[in-house]
Structure formats: C-alpha cells, structure tokens
Amino acid sequence: MFCSTELAARLEGVDTELIIAGSAAAAARRPGGDGFTIPIAGGVAAFAEEGSPLDKVAGLGFAGVPEPAELDAIEARYAERKTPVQVELAHLADPALAELFTGRGYRLVNFENVLGRTLHDDPATVRPAGIEIRPSDDSEFDLWIDIAAEGFANPDTQGVASHEEFPRDILANAMRDITAAAGVQRFLALRDGETAGCASMRISRGVAQLTGATTRPAHRRHGIQSALLATRLGLAKAAGCDIAVITTQPGSKSQQNAQRSGFDLLYTRAILVKD
Template identity: 60%
Template sequence: MSLFCDTGLAERIEQAEVRLISAGCEAARGRGARGLLLPVAGGVASVAEEGSPLNKVAGLGFAGVPTEKDVEEIELAFGDIPVQVELAHLGDPGIPALLTARGYRLVSFENVLGLALDGGYERVDPAGVEVRRTDEDFESWLDTVVEGFASPDNQGVPSHEEFPREILANAMRDLVAAAGVRRYVALYEGELAGAASCRGDNGVAQLTGAATVPKHRRKGVQTALLSARLADLAAEGCDIAVITTQPGSKSQQNAQRQGFDLLYTRAVLVKPAPETG
C-alpha cells in the first residue's frame, strides 16, 4: 500500500531536518566557524560557514507565515551569503508569495520520498557486496562520497549545488559529531565501492546521502547500502524512512524500486547576496 503524506507527517519530517541542520550548525560554531542559527516560524535559518551545505532556511510552512521583519533579519544575518530556502509544498501557501515579493527566485526542486518501517526491514545482500558500519577512516569514506558525487548519473534534473571537498568534510564531521549521523561503507569483492550515511530522529530514519564510485555502479552497491541502513534503523524503532533526491534521478528510481513513495516536493528558492562595491 502506498504511503500517504498529510501535513502532519510532512511537519514531522521537516522538524527532523530542522534538528539535523541545527545540530550541524551548532557544531560548526563549536569549532570556531560562524555557526549562526535563527529560529523562524517553526523552522530555522542556519549559516555554518561560507560555502557550506548547511547554509539554508529549513522547516518553514507549518507554524504560520514569517513576518517581513523575520525575513529581513535573516537576510541581514546571512550578509554576503545567498539565502537559500527549502520549502515543502505542503507548507503554508502564503510563504512563496512573501519570498518572491522580496526577490527570491525558484532555482530547483527536490523530492522527499518515504517508506513505512513499522513492520521492520530485511537486509538485502547482492552477490559480491559487503556493507559495514564504520567509525574509522573518515578520509577514505569521504573520498568515496566525493568521487561518487563528482560523477553523477546523467538521469533526471541535475543538482544546482556543488561543494568543495574541505567544506563538505567539515559539514559531515559536524553532523557525525553532533547530530548522530552514522557512516557506512560498501565493498565490492573487497574493494571500497560506495559510502553512505543516516540518522534516526524521533522515529524518522533520515538517509542523509549515499554515493557509488563510477566503476562499481550497476552492481547492487546502492541497494545494499540502502537496505543495511533501513534494517538497522528499523531495528532501533524508526517507523518511517525518508530520502531526498533530485527529481527523476537514478537515486529516486532506486528508492522507488525499494518501495519508497513520493511524499512531497521542496521548492528551493534563493535570494542572491547583495552586490558590493
């Protein structure tokens, strides 16, 4: 049976995202980066450091519409960093009108898919693939993620974002340290072939990224990484798993083949940083 997403479920998922972003941003501040957090209308505005994937406004739409003053304060706080808002389409419809009137432009969409885990989940082990949870060798794990992301499948809508390795490493270390994100690696016939991460948050299993190195694609690595994380999180009591993908991407196709349903879409709106000089 397909999983239906009402506004209550969407809010629950978005609040898990708020806590993820907030924890990572606070960890950035703890290591001396900017680490600015502003609560806004049930969501949060986060600036970890220049160029970070944690620089965004998340979770809006389920606690009313921000005021003009709220948005202006966020823009002033971001300063010379573009303000990116990731807005669930199930949120308050008054928010897009407010943002576009202030010069925000629609730049992309991302899909949030979900899978019910309340009946547990069985691990799948494709031939030749071994998946392990790891707390060691962060650099090798990160190299695998970066290599996979640098060579995306030419399917679906391409991402509008790209992050330097050093900034991505900082964000992942912060999320592992403060948000409970755990890391996994996949080996194909003994060779490092893929890497992934996830976390549990009040029953929501967040799949926070996965990548396969190009030469090991189409061998079941993504399937193995996905099923290992789902089995572990289901065993720990999570009742729903969520994954965010680019629309029409291979990642979305793989997730739907594993039983995920499209729950809602986030619109990504950006206000460019003010010009100086």
C-alpha cells in the same frame, strides 16, 4: 503512503534538528566565527561557514508565516557574509510563504523530492554477490569522505541535476559536524574487497533519515545502492523507527532505486534563492 501536513511537519522538524545541531557544532569548531542559527516559522535559518550545505533556511511553514522584519534581519545576516539566502520550502507548507518569498525577489532554481516508506514490515534483505556493507568508524573518515566526494563529483546523468557543488574540505567539515552533534552513522560498501560506495543515516523521533549515499563510478550498476539502502532500513527497523525518509533529485537514479525499495513520493521542496 499518504503524507499529511502533520507528517510533513514531523519530517521537516527532524531535518531542522539536523541543521541546528550541525551548525552549532560548526560554531564550536570555529570559535569567534560568524555562524548562526535563527528560529523562523517553525524552521531555522542557519549559517555554518562559507559554502557549507548547512547554509540554508529550512523546515519553515508549519508554524505560521514570518513577519517581514524577521526576513529583513535574516537576509541582512546572510548579506554580511556575502552568501545568498537559500530557502528549502516544502509544497505542503503554508501557501502564503511562496507568495511571500517570490514577492521579495527570490528565484526558483530547483526542486528536490522527499520520499518515505513505513517500517511496519521487515524490509527485504538485499545481498548482491561480492557486496559487503559495514559500519565505518572515525578511523576511516578520510576514506569515507574521499568516496563521497568522488561520487558527488560524478553524478548520474539521469533526472534533474543538482544546482549545488561542495568542495571536499567543506563537505568533510559538514559531515564531521553532523556526525559529532547529530548522531549521523556512516557506512562503507565493498565490492569484491574494494571500497566502492558509502552512505549515512540518522535516527530521531522514530524517523530514519537516510542522509546520503553514493557509489564510485567504476562500481555503479552492481546493486551497491540497493544494498546500502536495505542495510540501513533493517537497522532503522531494529532501532524502532516507524518511517524512513530519503531526499533525492527529481527523476534521479536515487529516486528510482528508492521507489523500487518501497518508497513513495511524499512531497517536493522548492529551492528558492535570493542573491
């Protein structure tokens, strides 16, 4: 699958929608709080609460280059909250941005890969023996977040490790916010009747964002990730999506599973940080 700059702009725009919606929900949850969302170069600078995965500058680079004064103001807002500025910059964005940020003292700390696949054909059905995948409603939210927190606290050692860690309560807040405001759907995986994994998905503009998946360590290597992936792809296809995307750490087991399921590497994001 070939990724043009136009497709990358579409995908980054969908991701920007998610961040804006989640950050707005966080602001509503914390009246009088210090959250913000600021449009910048087609993307957004967002702050939901201290330590949130939504605290980032993302989606920019497909609608011009920001003025230095814009960045001065945004950096000041993060500094007031004693939070580093983290920029997620797609390598298909305007090349002038990389020079701009490095010239302002931003450090390259990591990368993440965005993979995609078309949904013109029906995705393959994956049903490993003993594995059940089903939607998970709000009554199971604590169970869902416990599985997510356990899985993220015990990452696979394959590939490049993430530079981020999120406390359970902060992760729970972010998931509640994006579920309520951005329409994220949650799923549970059961293995022989025992809860073994979880995943989520959001649909917008014909794009299925596979917004996270994890498996409890004791249940890994039994096909749960493949089953979670296939289930969401089937639902996305039925909902009329023409493309599905997933973000992974480079060389990770998640990337390997995605590529086995027909995903191609579309582009890489550089993670730039200024303290």
